[in-house]
Amino acid sequence: MKxxxxxxxxxxxxxxxxVRQNDDIELAAILTRRDPATVKPATEGVKVYSVDEVEKxxxxxxxxxxxxxxxxxxxxxxxxxxxxxxxxxxFDTHANIPSxxxxxDKVAKDNGHVALISCGWDPGMFSLMRLYGSIAxxxxxxxxxxxxxxxxxxxDAIRRVNGVKDGRQYTxxxxxxxxxxxxxxxxxxxxxxxxxxxxxxxxxxxxDLKQIEEDIKTMPNYFSDYDTTVHFISEEExxxxxxxxxxxxxxxxxxxxxxxKEHKHVIEYSLKLDSNPEFTSSVILAFAxxxxxxxxxxxxxxxxxxxxxxxxxxxxxxxxxxxxML
Amino acid sequence: MKxxxxxxxxxxxxxxxxVRQNDDIELAAILTRRDPATVKPATEGVKVYSVDEVEKxxxxxxxxxxxxxxxxxxxxxxxxxxxxxxxxxxFDTHANIPSxxxxxDKVAKDNGHVALISCGWDPGMFSLMRLYGSIAxxxxxxxxxxxxxxxxxxxDAIRRVNGVKDGRQYTxxxxxxxxxxxxxxxxxxxxxxxxxxxxxxxxxxxxDLKQIEEDIKTMPNYFSDYDTTVHFISEEExxxxxxxxxxxxxxxxxxxxxxxKEHKHVIEYSLKLDSNPEFTSSVILAFAxxxxxxxxxxxxxxxxxxxxxxxxxxxxxxxxxxxxML
Numbered sequence: 001m002k003x004x005x006x007x008x009x010x011x012x013x014x015x016x017x018x019v020r021q022n023d024d025i026e027l028a029a030i031l032t033r034r035d036p037a038t039v040k041p042a043t044e045g046v047k048v049y050s051v052d053e054v055e056k057x058x059x060x061x062x063x064x065x066x067x068x069x070x071x072x073x074x075x076x077x078x079x080x081x082x083x084x085x086x087x088x089x090x091f092d093t094h095a096n097i098p099s100x101x102x103x104x105d106k107v108a109k110d111n112g113h114v115a116l117i118s119c120g121w122d123p124g125m126f127s128l129m130r131l132y133g134s135i136a137x138x139x140x141x142x143x144x145x146x147x148x149x150x151x152x153x154x155x156d157a158i159r160r161v162n163g164v165k166d167g168r169q170y171t172x173x174x175x176x177x178x179x180x181x182x183x184x185x186x187x188x189x190x191x192x193x194x195x196x197x198x199x200x201x202x203x204x205x206x207x208d209l210k211q212i213e214e215d216i217k218t219m220p221n222y223f224s225d226y227d228t229t230v231h232f233i234s235e236e237e238x239x240x241x242x243x244x245x246x247x248x249x250x251x252x253x254x255x256x257x258x259x260x261k262e263h264k265h266v267i268e269y270s271l272k273l274d275s276n277p278e279f280t281s282s283v284i285l286a287f288a289x290x291x292x293x294x295x296x297x298x299x300x301x302x303x304x305x306x307x308x309x310x311x312x313x314x315x316x317x318x319x320x321x322x323x324x325m326l
Numbered sequence: 327m328k329x330x331x332x333x334x335x336x337x338x339x340x341x342x343x344x345v346r347q348n349d350d351i352e353l354a355a356i357l358t359r360r361d362p363a364t365v366k367p368a369t370e371g372v373k374v375y376s377v378d379e380v381e382k383x384x385x386x387x388x389x390x391x392x393x394x395x396x397x398x399x400x401x402x403x404x405x406x407x408x409x410x411x412x413x414x415x416x417f418d419t420h421a422n423i424p425s426x427x428x429x430x431d432k433v434a435k436d437n438g439h440v441a442l443i444s445c446g447w448d449p450g451m452f453s454l455m456r457l458y459g460s461i462a463x464x465x466x467x468x469x470x471x472x473x474x475x476x477x478x479x480x481x482d483a484i485r486r487v488n489g490v491k492d493g494r495q496y497t498x499x500x501x502x503x504x505x506x507x508x509x510x511x512x513x514x515x516x517x518x519x520x521x522x523x524x525x526x527x528x529x530x531x532x533x534d535l536k537q538i539e540e541d542i543k544t545m546p547n548y549f550s551d552y553d554t555t556v557h558f559i560s561e562e563e564x565x566x567x568x569x570x571x572x573x574x575x576x577x578x579x580x581x582x583x584x585x586x587k588e589h590k591h592v593i594e595y596s597l598k599l600d601s602n603p604e605f606t607s608s609v610i611l612a613f614a615x616x617x618x619x620x621x622x623x624x625x626x627x628x629x630x631x632x633x634x635x636x637x638x639x640x641x642x643x644x645x646x647x648x649x650x651m652l
Contacts, residue, residue, distance in 0.1 A: 135612035263600035274589035286461035
């Protein structure tokens with residue numbers, strides 16, 4: 001199976017790296033909006049094309065992995081490229097998923113392709129856990145916690161503050177809240193009770209540190225509803241201690257069963273990830289395998305992780321899966 | 327959707343109770359090998375039939391939930407009843423799954439029905455977690471731990487020991503092993519390092535307690551490869567403290583990503599269940615919903631949890647799932 005990568009940033013490089021861990025998948029091409037000559041793939045022999053040359057690749061790749069951002073790239077790119085290929089993306093603006101789905105579904109159907117949107121870990125694996133939790137315990141409560149990990153959006157928000165040269169934000173779940181959920185207490189948790197936010201900031205020379213801290217902590221939507229701490233560090237410390245992109249989180253489902261609802265149950269799923277984009281890429285590649293298979297069966301249209309029977313994700317046969325994993 | 331229950335033991339009663347938590351599912355009939363007059367359902371108005379009357383029920387139920395034991399009941403019952411109905415079971419003898427699958431698949435296909443075997447939490451949810459773990463982290467290690475919980479098989483084994491009136495066995499995962507796995511150390515663990523076994527025994531009057539303890543601890547397959555503790559208790563203590571059937575466990579996948587395999591990841595899924603049979607029943611009922619839908623689409627043959635797209639498990643529509651769970 002041959003894949004193409006559109007966009008050679010953190011996610012695109014993660015997909016390239018994940019290809020090496022999947023013997024049945026080959027990286028056929030990288031598409032870029034930049035000058036192709038400036039993109040140097042880590043994989044020998046992989047051709048780099050400008051997005052303007054996309055027509056050339058028709059028929060050459062089985063699935064195009066679209067590695068753009070959710071804010072402005074994917075709403076345009078995924079429907080656009082579903083004209084030419086089976087496509088998969090990691091669209092993660094939860095509120096806009098229904099409209100993105102509708103746009104992609106129409107183009108995919110009109111052109112006989114399969115698309116899958118919102119793949120990765122949240123949305124993605126966490127979504128699956130929310131669904132499986134809800135069917136296993138129909139009477140219950142859901143809890144999703146994120147972190148400890150770097151939030152790209154919040155880090156960007158810090159960098160826009162006056163006097164800030166660089167910033168990194170960690171989202172951290174509150175231990176007491178985790179413990180209460182894990183203990184089956186079904187707590188009602190406010191935003192503040194679920195997560196704290198820890199910021200590391202490199203200030204510009206002569207900047208007003210008090211003001212920066214104040215500006216961050218009171219920023220609406222991003223920080224004002226949270227207990228936020230701000231640490232000022234040097235550029236060297238930022239490079240040395242905060243270069244990674246770790247993330248993770250927890251999905252809980254707690255609920256009851258029994259004629260008198262007398263039995264409590266707790267389902268917990270957690271991820272601890274050294275590299276958010278590499279894990280996301282790895283999940284995406286497995287779902288790319290699945291939509292290639294669905295396409296081979298003649299299916300068309302837009303799917304999500306909910307629509308994929310798990311067996312389609314694995315390179316193993318049904319017999320092998322039943323013998324070794326069931 | 328109308329279901330039938332075959333076998334009114336712990337699991338059958340669990341299914342009956344789970345029906346009340348699923349508005350789209352109705353309990354239409356209970357089939358029993360006992361005298362139907364001796365079976366008193368908790369649900370008003372539900373008819374109880376002898377298994378000899380099975381022909382009467384053809385066309386009256388959408389899925390038959392077969393609640394027998396894996397050792398001798400299910401290998402006969404599931405293929406037998408796949409003649410008449412869509413069927414689902416919780417067959418959990420892992421080594422015999424391939425042959426059970428083949429037997430059920432043939433009958434289901436010959437009679438135009440859908441069957442699903444080996445449903446519940448292990449096999450079942452834990453199997454799904456092993457599969458999802460393997461595709462998210464193709465280079466890695468799997469770990470499954472069980473407990474703390476009551477093992478029916480090991481409790482039965484204790485009861486067969488000379489001088490034992492009653493017995494209950496708890497399987498307990500070893501904290502140090504869990505911590506090492508959770509920490510990404512990829513330990514090689516022996517049977518003894520993964521689980522301990524704790525036994526509560528009511529001895530017959532005048533029995534040789536030393537001998538009972540010796541007989542349990544040295545029992546091959548069941549106890550000799552484990553660190554086992556034996557507690558002698560009174561019948562009253564057994565009734566008071568060990569009447570429940572709790573269980574649970576952990577599935578881990580640990581692995582690496584990156585061009586230099588430099589990033590570590592840990593996926594952890596755990597269950598803490600007050601009632602093993604009720605949780606199992608609840609999962610089974612959701613998969614019963616799925617095979618009813620597949621049957622409505624004209625599918626036939628034997629399936630496992632790997633073959634079911636998650637969306638089929640939920641009473642919610644695709645639109646609702648995408649809007650609220652993705």
